[in-house]
Amino acid sequence: MGILWMLIAPAVIYFLIAGAIQNINSTGTKDINKPIPWVIIITIFTPIAVGLMIFGFYAVKGEYDKLPESSEELN
Amino acid sequence: MSTQASAKGIGKVIFSSSLGTLIEWYDFYIFGMLAKTISVQFFPDGNETAALLSTLAIFAAGFLVRPFGALVFGRLGDLIGRKYTFLLTLVLMGGSTFLIGLVPSYKAIGMAAPLLVLLLRLIQGLALGGEYGGAATYVAEHAPEGRRGYFTAWIQTTATLGLFVALGVIMAVKNNMSDAAFNAEWGGWRWPFWISILLVGVSIYIRLKMNESPVFAKLKAEKKTSTNPLKESFGKKQNFKMVLLALFGAVMGQGVVWYTGQFYAQSFLENTVKIEFMQNREILLWAIGLATPFFLVFGALSDKIGRKWIMLTGMLLGVIFYRPIFGTMLKDADAKEWMQENISIIKSDTITKYPSPANNHVIEVTTQYKNNSGNIFTRISADTLLLSPFPVRNEVMNDSNPKYLDKILSTPLKWKFIFLIWVMIIFVTMVYGPVAAFLVELFPTKIRYTSMSLPYHIGNGVFGGLVPFIATLLTATFTADPLVGLWYPIGVAALCFVIGALYLNNKIDKEIND
Numbered sequence: 001m002g003i004l005w006m007l008i009a010p011a012v013i014y015f016l017i018a019g020a021i022q023n024i025n026s027t028g029t030k031d032i033n034k035p036i037p038w039v040i041i042i043t044i045f046t047p048i049a050v051g052l053m054i055f056g057f058y059a060v061k062g063e064y065d066k067l068p069e070s071s072e073e074l075n
Numbered sequence: 076m077s078t079q080a081s082a083k084g085i086g087k088v089i090f091s092s093s094l095g096t097l098i099e100w101y102d103f104y105i106f107g108m109l110a111k112t113i114s115v116q117f118f119p120d121g122n123e124t125a126a127l128l129s130t131l132a133i134f135a136a137g138f139l140v141r142p143f144g145a146l147v148f149g150r151l152g153d154l155i156g157r158k159y160t161f162l163l164t165l166v167l168m169g170g171s172t173f174l175i176g177l178v179p180s181y182k183a184i185g186m187a188a189p190l191l192v193l194l195l196r197l198i199q200g201l202a203l204g205g206e207y208g209g210a211a212t213y214v215a216e217h218a219p220e221g222r223r224g225y226f227t228a229w230i231q232t233t234a235t236l237g238l239f240v241a242l243g244v245i246m247a248v249k250n251n252m253s254d255a256a257f258n259a260e261w262g263g264w265r266w267p268f269w270i271s272i273l274l275v276g277v278s279i280y281i282r283l284k285m286n287e288s289p290v291f292a293k294l295k296a297e298k299k300t301s302t303n304p305l306k307e308s309f310g311k312k313q314n315f316k317m318v319l320l321a322l323f324g325a326v327m328g329q330g331v332v333w334y335t336g337q338f339y340a341q342s343f344l345e346n347t348v349k350i351e352f353m354q355n356r357e358i359l360l361w362a363i364g365l366a367t368p369f370f371l372v373f374g375a376l377s378d379k380i381g382r383k384w385i386m387l388t389g390m391l392l393g394v395i396f397y398r399p400i401f402g403t404m405l406k407d408a409d410a411k412e413w414m415q416e417n418i419s420i421i422k423s424d425t426i427t428k429y430p431s432p433a434n435n436h437v438i439e440v441t442t443q444y445k446n447n448s449g450n451i452f453t454r455i456s457a458d459t460l461l462l463s464p465f466p467v468r469n470e471v472m473n474d475s476n477p478k479y480l481d482k483i484l485s486t487p488l489k490w491k492f493i494f495l496i497w498v499m500i501i502f503v504t505m506v507y508g509p510v511a512a513f514l515v516e517l518f519p520t521k522i523r524y525t526s527m528s529l530p531y532h533i534g535n536g537v538f539g540g541l542v543p544f545i546a547t548l549l550t551a552t553f554t555a556d557p558l559v560g561l562w563y564p565i566g567v568a569a570l571c572f573v574i575g576a577l578y579l580n581n582k583i584d585k586e587i588n589d
Contacts, residue, residue, distance in 0.1 A: 001573075019552075023548065028125055030547055031133075031544055032544065032551060039186040040135060040139060041544070045537070051319055052319075054319060055320070055323050058316050064577075065570075067320075067578075067580045068313065
């Protein structure tokens with residue numbers, strides 16, 4: 001499943017960029033027609049998507065097979 | 076050294092923490108709820124810069140500044156302590172809210188008005204990002220073992236109760252004056268902002284009397300606090316992987332379920348179903364009021380059976396039932412169906428518009444009807460009077476696309492809607508009630524504030540806050556299905572459910588003092 005999480009991340013960014021290209025329109029009045037929301041959303045979503053890829057990578061590596069049971073294990 | 080409060084002590088801790096957090100939510104919500112009036116006063120149509128600032132105020136405060144606030148104040152909370160950090164966030168939030176109510180309008184001071192409002196809104200977002208982690212951590216670190224879910228659930232009620240108070244205050248002010256007086260430059264819309272300073276003053280007084288979290292105080296006395304919470308939270312793989320798991324396996328789904336049940340439902344009733352303004356708020360107030368105790372029920376239940384499956388069940392129920400619930404509301408309030416029944420006219424007005432003597436005239440007929448079941452609604456149709464030649468000779472009733480709005484549901488139907496919204500808020504209570512205890516138990520004391528704040532605010536602020544934007548995007552792309560916008564929260568909740576089911580642990584961590 002880890003590979004699936006790694007693939008979802010770039011797919012989300014692709015759909016956001018495609019959505020921006022398709023919907024930004026100087027005559028439109030909705031938020032989806034303005035460039036600023038798209039810039040903010042893509043800016044904030046890119047590191048989140050990278051996080052999802054790292055999560056997938058950790059999952060593939062078996063990092064979540066056994067979760068830590070005390071804080072000592074996190075240090 | 077005892078790190079747990081007595082029964083009386085924990086009551087005080089919960090009250091003082093929850094009151095402040097509730098007020099912060101109230102402050103954050105009133106801006107959104109009064110967005111239309113604020114827009115008229117500070118971001119007038121036709122001015123491109125003002126429009127840009129308005130968009131920034133809406134999007135940057137929720138998406139960019141909230142997670143940033145989580146980092147800034149989370150770090151502070153792990154360095155200097157919980158008490159002073161969430162005191163600071165309260166002062167910033169209350170101060171900026173009060174000042175928004177004092178900013179003169181665009182008409183009076185020009186571009187300075189939207190700039191000031193944007194700045195204050197960003198401070199609000201920053202403060203909100205820092206508040207929750209502090210309050211949840213503070214309560215959890217006082218709570219007795221085995222009841223952490225129940226006690227932190229009180230903090231979880233605040234986001235919903237803040238909405239309840241904000242709705243109630245705005246309705247109370249609006250009910251006591253005319254629309255013109257409410258929307259005037261220095262009118263009633265400013266009162267909810269001014270009231271905030273009183274609430275914040277009381278809360279600051281109470282919070283000043285509180286002690287530092289015993290768990291953090293012990294850590295500090297032993298000089299074991301973190302020197303660089305950001306690096307330890309996100310730079311160390313062992314902890315960072317847990318941050319990612321918290322975000323993608325729990326908080327991401329929680330954020331969309333929370334937003335869909337409490338906010339998207341309200342905007343759907345207002346903008347798609349076209350329920351009348353006051354009745355829409357009444358429905359939400361009842362549903363919230365009746366569902367709020369369930370935060371505590373599910374918080375307490377999570378102490379017995381674990382946090383994981385309660386949260387994931389809430390997400391799964393959302394995935395299964397969102398479309399049927401929203402579809403039922405749309406169908407039951409379909410005025411076109413009501414027009415087929417026996418209906419009576421309550422009143423009717425006709426306005427004739429004369430664009431120019433040479434053009435055809437347009438008449439707009441506004442009729443208020445009542446159907447057999449007691450539902451009241453307004454139908455507006457625009458018809459054309461053909462001028463050939465002048466004066467009017469032919470009348471063509473182009474009644475093809477009438478608008479139905481201001482629907483006032485009959486009492487039984489209103490209660491059905493209250494029930495449906497209540498059900499969705501029950502899903503919220505399932506995912507949201509245990510989540511504070513879940514997050515607190517996931518991270519060690521010395522970096523707890525930082526580590527739990529960021530995923531929480533990305534989950535709620537970004538994933539939850541995007542619900543209306545993505546819903547509009549989907550509706551604009553797939554125009555045939557009025558419920559298509561729901562696929563975003565359904566998809567995110569489903570993904571989170573699968574990740575949570577696969578990787579989360581249902582075990583309750585009884586020892587959080589480490």
